[in-house]
Amino acid sequence: MKRWLMDILCCPVCKGDIVLTVTEENEEEIIEGTLRCDACQVNYPIHEGIPNLLPPESASE
């Protein structure tokens, strides 16, 4: 996930700010991490470079 995407991402439920935590990145982008909505107390995963902002109840694959 490119860092600039943070400018256009928000919590899918409350539309509030989300906080980025990076666990793996390279020069170009974030590979693994989380996007947390403190208001909703939900962590949205960034996995293999893709942020997943599906609300928890619909995120199953």
Next chain:
Amino acid sequence: MPIIPPQVYSPAEDTVLLLNASLRIVSPSDRVLEIGTGSGAIAAALMDFGATVAATDINPLAASYAYRRGVPVIRCNLFEGIRGSFDLILFNPPYLPTAPDERIDDWLEYALDGGEDGRETIRRFLAAAPAFLSSNGKILLLISSLTGIPEVLELFADAGMITFAVAEESIEGEKLVVLLGMKDLCRAL
């Protein structure tokens, strides 16, 4: 690029029609959002053109395929999880009327199944989209005659937008149309 997995929509006539229409109106300084990017073919072409592009898809296989071709992709449902404003919003939606007993239970369903009237996802898209348009921002939406063109024009009007048909093509008993929608700035909402 590896071949497109069977559960990701492969570019077809509709993809090409929407791609060509978008290349005619996009400018390199545009911020572009593609909803439901699928294989990412259109998003990648607009990036090559110089536009700043972000794309979404609900299908994990599509998101992963588009990502591998270099498209900044977000896995989400339509605009949920997205904020900001865009100069161009593209959507090749699921537009086929689909009865409950015709549903196929897999990820490709999300690319095709427009609900019983073909407009279920389009309805949700158009209700949300105006809030994500810059003041002169444009929507390009591909639909088919099977979707009900007058009904979709009405949905645009309900969302406070004016529309133009900017491309069309007849294929096997249906007509594909690309509609350009803009906020009607003369109308007080």
